[in-house]
Amino acid sequence: xxxxxxxxxxxxxxxxxxxxxxxxxxxxxxxxxxxxxxxxxxxxxxxxxxxxxxxxxxxxxxxxxxxxxxxxxxxxxxxxxxxxxxxxxxxxxxxxxxxxxxxxxxxxxxxxxxxxxxxxxxxxxxxxxxxxxxxxxxxxxxxxxxxxxxxxxxxxxxxxxxxxxxxxxxxxxxxxxxxxxxxxxxxxxxxxxxxxxxxxxxxxxxxxxxxxxxxxxxxxxxxxxxxxxxxxxxxxxxxxxxxxxxxxxxxxxxxxxxxxxxxxxxxxxxxxxxxxxxxxxxxxxxxxxxxxxxxxxxxxxxxxxxxxxxxxxxxxxxxxxxxxxxxxxxxxxxxxxxxxxxxxxxxxxxxxxxxxxxxxxxxxxxxxxxxxxxxxxxxxxxxxxxxxxxxxxxxxxxxxxxxxxxxxxxxxxxxxxxxxxxxxxxxxxxxxxxxxxxxxxxxxxxxxxxxxxxxxxxxxxxxxxxxxxxxxxxxxxxxxxxxxxxxxxxxxxxxxxxxxx
Numbered sequence: 249x250x251x252x253x254x255x256x257x258x259x260x261x262x263x264x265x266x267x268x269x270x271x272x273x274x275x276x277x278x279x280x281x282x283x284x285x286x287x288x289x290x291x292x293x294x295x296x297x298x299x300x301x302x303x304x305x306x307x308x309x310x311x312x313x314x315x316x317x318x319x320x321x322x323x324x325x326x327x328x329x330x331x332x333x334x335x336x337x338x339x340x341x342x343x344x345x346x347x348x349x350x351x352x353x354x355x356x357x358x359x360x361x362x363x364x365x366x367x368x369x370x371x372x373x374x375x376x377x378x379x380x381x382x383x384x385x386x387x388x389x390x391x392x393x394x395x396x397x398x399x400x401x402x403x404x405x406x407x408x409x410x411x412x413x414x415x416x417x418x419x420x421x422x423x424x425x426x427x428x429x430x431x432x433x434x435x436x437x438x439x440x441x442x443x444x445x446x447x448x449x450x451x452x453x454x455x456x457x458x459x460x461x462x463x464x465x466x467x468x469x470x471x472x473x474x475x476x477x478x479x480x481x482x483x484x485x486x487x488x489x490x491x492x493x494x495x496x497x498x499x500x501x502x503x504x505x506x507x508x509x510x511x512x513x514x515x516x517x518x519x520x521x522x523x524x525x526x527x528x529x530x531x532x533x534x535x536x537x538x539x540x541x542x543x544x545x546x547x548x549x550x551x552x553x554x555x556x557x558x559x560x561x562x563x564x565x566x567x568x569x570x571x572x573x574x575x576x577x578x579x580x581x582x583x584x585x586x587x588x589x590x591x592x593x594x595x596x597x598x599x600x601x602x603x604x605x606x607x608x609x610x611x612x613x614x615x616x617x618x619x620x621x622x623x624x625x626x627x628x629x630x631x632x633x634x635x636x637x638x639x640x641x642x643x644x645x646x647x648x649x650x651x652x653x654x655x656x657x658x659x660x661x662x663x664x665x666x667x668x669x670x671x672x673x674x675x676x677x678x679x680x681x682x683x684x685x686x687x688x689x690x691x692x693x694x695x696x697x698x699x700x701x702x703x704x705x706x707x708x709x710x711x712x713x714x715x716x717x718x719x720x721x722x723x724x725x726x727x728x729x730x731x732x733x734x735x736x737x738x739x740x741x742x743x744x745x746x747x748x749x
Contacts, residue, residue, distance in 0.1 A: 274344040275389045282341050284430055284446055285397065286348045288380055289334040291440060292373055294354045296327030299370070302360050311363035318616040319363075319414055323370070326407045333400050340393075352444035371411040372602045375571050376428065376436045377404045383427035383587045412570075416613045417606040421570025424550035427587035428573070432600050454576055454599035462605050468544060468562040468574065474598040475542075475576070536578030536597045543580045547573045547600070553582035569607045575599035 300323055308316035338348045359369035381401035388394040409419050428436070434450030455471045462468070544562035547554035548570070557563065559576065575583060576598040584590050 274346070274393075277387050278390050278393055279341065279344060279346045280447065281384045281387050281397075282337055282344075282393070283346070283349050284433075284448060285381070285384070285400075286334060286337040286341065287352055287441065287444070287446055288377060288433070288437070289330055289337060290352060291354050291437065292377060293327060293330040293334050295356055295359075295370065295373055295440075296323050296330060298354075298356055299323060299360060299366050300327065303363055303366070307363045311367070312617050314616060319367075322410050322414065326370075326374075326410070329403055329407065333403075336400075340396075349444050349446060353442050354440050355442065356440060367411070367415050368604070371408070371415050371417075371604065373437065374404060374408040374411050375426075375602055376433060378408055379426050379428035379436075379573075380430070380433045382425055383429055383433070385427075386588055413610060413613050414616065415604070415606075416609060416617055417604065418569060418608045419610045419612060421608070422549045426547065426549045426571065426573055426585070428600065429587055429591050432573075435598070436600055436602055451596060451600075452598040454574065454601040456574060456601045456603055462564060462603050464564050464566045464568060464605065464607065466564045468564070468603075470544070470559070470562075470576065470598075470601075472576065472598040536595070540578035540597075541580075542597065543577050545575045545577055545583050547575070547583060547585055549585070551585050553584055556580040556582050564605055568605045570605065572603050572605060573600035574603055 300320070305316035305320065308319050313319050341348050356369070359366055378401060381397060381404060385394060385398070388397060405425065412419050412421065429451075430446075430448045431451045434441075434446065434448060435453050438450050439453060452472060452474045454474075456462075457469045457471050458466060542559040543556045544559050545554035545556045546562070546564070546568075548568065554573075554575065555565065556577070562574075575596055577583065577595040578597050579595050581595060583593060583596070
């Protein structure tokens with residue numbers, strides 16, 4: 249259930265209250281950050297609004313969701329949050345004597361062709377949103393505004409977790425998130441925005457062109473205006489006019505690139521980048537030249553630096569799970585993960601592009617999506633659990649049967665020397681009945697174990713519950729058998745033996 253409008257009206261002033269009590273224009277940096285955040289919140293709000301108006305429940309079912317109401321509910325809730333964030337930021341800017349950026353248009357046509365295409369983009373949007381807030385934190389000078397902005401970022405992180413599950417991935421794949429500079433944010437999300445100026449120079453956009461899932465061992469391929477349109481022209485970029493690229497010679501020439509970079513820097517970008525009145529796509533801080541050797545750099549949260557690889561052998565390493573940011577640089581000096589340090593880097597030619605390497609899947613993902621790879625694991629786990637329950641039940645049965653046998657033995661002995669034979673035999677009979685009950689429980693558990701080979705994860709949970717109940721019944725039967733056996737022994741030892749006179 250979503251909060252009512254009256255409750256939301258109480259929450260909206262949170263960020264507004266961070267504004268100065270006296271009406272004045274805040275620090276320019278704070279205003280710029282809030283204005284940029286407003287554009288991103290507008291983008292997110294519009295994305296979910298357009299997605300929900302484009303797709304019906306049947307589309308989500310066709311995409312593999314067991315219950316279409318699950319993703320629809322989550323997308324609706326996330327969209328509502330983004331709308332609230334946008335309103336709050338706009339009100340805060342107004343209280344600071346500033347205005348929100350207006351005139352922005354958002355085109356998601358390429359992402360809204362199907363639910364299968366939309367869900368990964370939603371995941372990217374939320375990951376970029378978290379990276380944007382995290383990367384802007386050091387730019388905010390007002391502690392109150394910083395705290396309020398951080399409270400929005402934590403919600404964006406929750407959205408990110410939900411969308412990881414919607415995309416059949418790990419809910420929390422890494423212990424740390426990545427942070428992006430504003431220019432990096434626009435490189436990742438700027439293609440959706442038009443018609444307005446953010447006042448921020450964007451990094452040149454980079455697209456990873458691989459089809460299908462990206463897994464460890466996948467060699468990435470790229471497209472970017474900085475690469476003259478396609479990866480086949482990368483070699484031509486190294487040495488203009490030469491028929492071939494000699495790697496050894498290039499490394500030698502690369503040592504002297506700083507000497508002639510001022511003469512060649514315009515050569516490499518004049519025809520391969522574009523500048524608009526909205527967001528510049530030129531890499532103004534780059535020292536890359538036409539003789540630069542290019543590298544891809546893969547960055548993940550929690551690492552101190554990115555991993556630099558030759559652009560033509562940019563292979564995903566083993567052990568990576570979750571999101572990663574990919575950059576193209578003109579040298580192999582590893583980029584720092586620290587966004588403050590990276591902001592001054594002059595080697596970034598293009599990027600980042602967000603990719604997701606999903607090598608591990610949470611069991612939770614299988615609750616909403618059919619055919620999820622975690623379903624097999626769930627069944628395996630269910631089988632293990634049921635087998636354990638069956639083993640426990642079997643142990644209890646064996647104990648009960650043993651108690652029955654021991655009691656019967658004692659009863660037979662007593663029959664030879666005591667007049668208590670009848671009562672002892674009755675007790676033994678009662679115990680045998682208890683053992684029969686336990687044996688029946690054991691059969692039920694065994695049946696449950698057999699069934700798990702043909703059930704899905706939902707039915708497996710029911711079987712586990714039944715097996716648990718069977719184990720409880722077996723424990724009760726064991727206790728009953730012990731009580732009967734104790735009674736029989738007591739009768740033998742005390743109840744039927746005449747007192748000595």
